[in-house]
Structures are given as structure tokens and as C-alpha cells.
Amino acid sequence: MKKLMPTLATLLVLAATTAFAQSEVGSSALAAPSANISLIGLFLQAHFVVKLVMIGLVVSSIWVWAIIVDKTILFGRTRKEMDRFEQVFWSGQSLEELYRSLAGRPNQAMAAIFVAAMREWKRTYEGGAKSLTGLNHRIEKVMDVTIAREVERLESRLLVLATVGSAGPFVGLFGTVWGIMTSFQAIAASKNTNLAVVAPGIAEALFATAMGLIAAIPATIFYNKFVSQASRQAQRLEGFADEFSAILSRQIDERG
Template sequence: MEVAPVTTNPFFSLFVQAHWVVNWAVMLGLGLASVWVWAIVIDKFMLYARTRRAMDAFEQAFWSGQSLEELYRSLSERPVHSMAALFVAAMREWKRSFENPSRSVAGLQARIEKVMDVTIAREIERLERRLLVLATVGSAGPFVGLFGTVWGIMTSFQSIAVSKNTSLAVVAPGIAEALFATAIGLVAAIPATIFYNKFISDVNRQAQRLEGFADEFSAILSRQIDERA
């Protein structure tokens, strides 16, 4: 019986010899992706908890009957976020308009709303940052793992052909190692998808809260403008 060499193409044999490089690159990349995903998850968890607490505290201070001027003075000393930032931005625009000698009250209402819109967009951008990484890992992770698996099974079949032995003892270890790539891909992708959905809904809830506060505050300022004008 004539025995033909299995891999005659030098280019292909180069790839076969490099299969470990490919597999390890896939697995290492997926592992790093998993580490990064969990870092983002932990970071976002802390950020959203902090934001929620800050909002609660600010709303309590805002509706406590305290003078808005005093509140503004205490808050504008240091950089603030979320609802407080909204308040500070609106108050700054208000003060600029009234402390100016030529009081430009005419477009003040529109200007305040525009400033608050910009602040809300900036805050949401801050909350949403890096969430796209979760989405990307969640959707692409299984495919990358699958790629590693397919590559591993291909090379494992090549080695089967070389050894001319189809028993399970020869086939199984290579395929098991190849399937490990898919396992890592799923391990990275499943939490990423779950937490991405959770965080997106969290961000939406906080954005709603900011919008509500912006409308309320805008109404208050509008009344003040009409009284003073």
C-alpha cells in the first residue's frame, strides 16, 4: 500500500505546526477578555451604587427647604456628578444671567434647559462608558472560542491522519483540548451578556431620574424668572 504524505503543502504544514500558537492566542485573548469584563462589571457596580446614593442624598438636601443659593455655594466648591452636576450647571447659568449688568432674561429659560440637556448627556455618557466592551465580548466571545475549537479539531484530525489510528484514545484528548477554547469563550461571554443587559437597564433608570429632576428644576426656575422679570 502506498503511503502518501498527508500535508504536502508547505504553507499548510506551517499552519499545522503553529496550531498551538493559534490555540493559545485564542485562549489567552479570551482569558484577558474575561478579566477585563469582570473588572468593568465590578467598577460599574460600585459606580452605580455610588451614583444612586449621591442622588438620594442630593434629592434629600434639595427638597429639605434649604436655600438654593447655599446649596449651590456648598456644591460648586468641588466637582460633582449626576444630579448635583445638573443643579450646579443650571444655577451657574442662572447666576450668570442675573448677575450680569445687562440682564439677558429673555432667552434664559431656553439656555437653562439646553445646559441641563448637555449635562444629562455628559452624565449618561459617563455611566455608559465601557459598557460596549461587555456587549462586544458577549457577542463575539463564543465565536472566537468556536474558532479556536474548529482550529484545534482540524489539527487534531490531521494528527489522526498522520498516526493512522482512529481509536478514541487518539482522537479524544485533542478534541477535548479544542473544546476548551469554546468553554473559555462561553465563560467570558455569558457574564458579559447578563451584566450588559442589567447595566443598560440601570443606566436607563438613572437617566429617567435625571430627566425628571431636570424638568422639575426647570419648572422652578421658570417660575422664578417670571416673578423677577
């Protein structure tokens, strides 16, 4: 019986120590302030620098999607206009009639190339030029300039998508690093490593990275898509310019 007394006393001490430790942990958890971990709450609780990063990424994302919608409509409309013009051009209608119908409003890429070439053609003949030497070269030049202008219109503001796609993740990472530094400073000041204290700051920091990816991923995807579409439409314009140049060159040879 005497041998059991020390053992029983030891168990009682251990039980009391465990109960005290659990009560301390519970009181520490209760003392930790409750944090709002919703998206709006993470933004409102973030550091001023991290808020600026988040606002910049939100504005960039809105700008990216505005460009995406605008370019999607532009490329779709340009493709349909090219289809309609080629159908009319190869339908057998005379070049003079087609030029008269389009001269006042060459409102699409392929029609602009046609009008520019026909205008140079008519300027030479109606001006009473004594020699046709260099006419074909001038026609090719005006068509090349028109193609370059149309391609520039198709590719305008794509640099914004490229910039956001490449820089967005790094901007978000900057906000994350700043947020984590702020969280560690708060931990050091409070001398409390409880997860309830650490988690909100880490969540705010990672939220900045997520916003950077949300802005960068669609920008990168659609930049590659639009560059490919612009290249295909430029090749289509150049193909039409070569065919039309051959037609005019043949007529120049017949009249010369």
C-alpha cells in the same frame, strides 16, 4: 466422535483468534501515549493558534470582570448620591445656600446639573442683563449637556461588554474548529482511530469553546443589566432637570 472433531477444531481456532485480537488491542492501547487532560495540560498541549485564542479569551474575561466590578460600584454610588442630594434639595434649604455649598465640588450627577443651571442663572442676573428672554432656554440647554455628559460617564466601556458578549462564542468556536482540524490531521498521520488518541485533541478544541462561553455569558448578562440601570438613572436625572427648570421658570416669571 469424528463429527465432533471439526467442531472442536473450529472452537480452538476462534479462541486463538480472539486472544490474538485482544492482545493486539491491549498492545495498541499501551502504545498510545498518555495525555494530560487537566485544564493546564489541555492548554499546554493545544496548537499554537488555539493557545492564542485561549489567551485572548482569558484576557477578555479578566477585562470584563474588571469592568463589571467598576460599574457595579459606580452605579451603586451614583444612586446613593442622588438619594442624598434629593433629600437635601427638597429639605427646604435655599437654592443660594445649596449652590454655595456645591459650587466648588459638584462631584455627582444631580449636583452637577443643579450647579450648571444655577451658574447660568447667576451669570445672567449678576451680569446685569436687560432682558430675561431666552434664559429659561439656556438653562435647559446647560442641563441637557450636563445630563448627556453624566450618561456618557455611566455608559463608558459598556461597549466592551457588548463586544465580548457577541464575539466571544465565535472566537472560541474558531479555536474549536482549528483544534478539531489539527486532531484529524494527527489521526490521519498516525492512522490510529483509538479513542485514547482522538480524545485529547477533541478535549482541547472544546476547551476553547468553553472559554469563549465563560467570557461571553457574564459580559452579556451584565451589559443588559448596566444598560437598564443607566437608562433608569438617566430618566431620574431628566426628571430632576424638568422639576428644577419649572422652579427656575417660575422665578423668572416672578422677576420679569
